[in-house]
Structures are given as structure tokens and as C-alpha cells.
Amino acid sequence: MNKKMIFITQCDSPAFWQTYLSDPASTTMEGILIFNKHLLFLLTVIVLFVGWLLFYTIYYFIEYNNKFSSKFVHSKELEIVWTSIPALILLILSTPSFTLLYAMDEISEPELTLKILGHQWFWSYDISEFNSCQKQEQSLKYVCYMMALDGLPTTKQGYFRLLETNKRVILPTNTHLRLLVSAADVLHSWTVPSFGLKIDACPGRLNQVNLFIKRLGVFFGQCSEICGVNHGFMPIVIVSLPTVQFHHYIMTKLELN
Secondary structure: OHHHHHHHHOOOOOOOOOOOOOOOOEHHHHHHHHHHHHHHHHHHHHHHHHHHHHHHHHHHOOOOOOOOOOOOOOOHHHHHHHHHHHHHHHHHHHHHHHHHHHHHOOOOOOOEEEEEEEEOOEEEEEEEOOOOOOOOOOOEEEEEOEOOOOOOOHHHOOOOOOOOEOOOEEEEOOOEEEEEEEEOOOOEEEEEHHHOEEEEEOEOOOEEEEEEEOOOEEEEEEEOOOOOOOHHHOEEEEEEEOHHHHHHHHHHHHHHO
16 A cells, blocks of 8 residues: 555656656756756855845945945956856856766667657657567557546546546666657657656657656656647656566567557
8 A cells, every 4th residue: 555655646747836846767857956956056155145245235335334435446356256256156067067968968779769759739659679579570659649538437537637648658667768759740849857858859850869767657748849729738648667567568569469
């Protein structure tokens, strides 16, 4: 019972008045969260220092408290300080930023390829290049569109509103995955916040990104590019399973096909 409750609470779906980022489920998202905390700390220090400096200047150098003008007109030391400190801050920010950027672009040999194609207004998926016992090349194809609550039986109305699809894409954990994203008609954007991924789906162009899922869960996303009247009704649902269960699922699907 406890395991079931833990699984339900880690659905990684949007919540009301959510002001924080999603829990990380990939190495990319973990790096983004660490960099976000790093950046937030520096910004807090800068804002506090600038606020204190403004208050100090206004309070102590107002004409009512300081009736005599200062003869201070120039200082090379001060100019060196206020030039070198911002440069040092930018250097502190750029180092983890470039490290994360190059780590996200690192290409590793994938064990699985997920082909994603955006349509108006649904997603189609093709899972291929997986290791199986069958010699012939086969693939699993999905067409995933949003499920409307209207008309569903009462026993099946427990889905996430405007987020649930007719089929959930199954992916393995602790496996290097390659995502190939494109579009069939107009611009789309395949986005899953828990993975830290936002890939543009451009007609006539193939974009590639790597993914390494670290934990089990049900992860939700949506199209993040205005693609027409039903732009807000293109949800994405990914289910991550242990590798053994995923291969069992693959073999079962292939035998049924």
C-alpha cells in the first residue's frame, strides 16, 4: 500500500498554484535544478547588496543630512572594483552554464530510439532499434491524442484533465535513449518538464536529443509551440518502467502484432 501511494504522489503532473520546478527524472533536469539554485543564490546576494547600497546612498547622502559637497570626483581603484566584480560574477555564472550546456549536447550510443512526429493536433510515436530476440526488424507505433472526459464510462473518469492520452508511451529507465523529433504540418514543440526537455518539431527537419530516465513514474507534458486552434490540447504522457519489465512489454507487443 505504501509503495502504491508513493507511486501515485510522484506522477509529476502540474498542480494548482505551482511555483516550483518539477521533480527531476533525468540527468538533464538534475543539472538544470542545480544550476537554478546556484543562479538564485547569486541573484539574491546581488539584489540584497544593491538594495542596501541604494538605501545607504539615499539616506546618508541626501542634502538634508549632507550639506557639504564632496570633492571626490575620480578614483581608478573604484572603477577597477566595479568593473572586475561584475566580470567575476559573469565568470562564476558562465562556468556551470557552459558545463551544463555541453553535457546536454553530449552524444552517447543509444540503446533505443523514439521517433516523435507532431500533427495538428496529436502526437505519433515510433519505437525502434530495441534489442529483442527476434531477428526481423520491427517497431512499435502509437498515435496519441487527448482523451475527453465527455462520453467516458464512469469507471474511467479518473484521468488527469486535459493531460491524459488514449495511449501512454512506455520507456525504460537507466537506459540511453535517443529522441528524433519532427512535424508533419506546422511547428510544434515536444516538452516534458520532468525530463528538462523542450525540442522544437519543425516540418522537414529532424531534431535529435538524448534522454536518460533515472526513476519510475508517469510524466506529463504538452506542446509548447503555438500550432493552431487546438494547440493547448496536445498532451504528452510518458511511463517509465524498469528495463526488465520494458523488454517483457516489447516482446509481448511484438508477439501480439
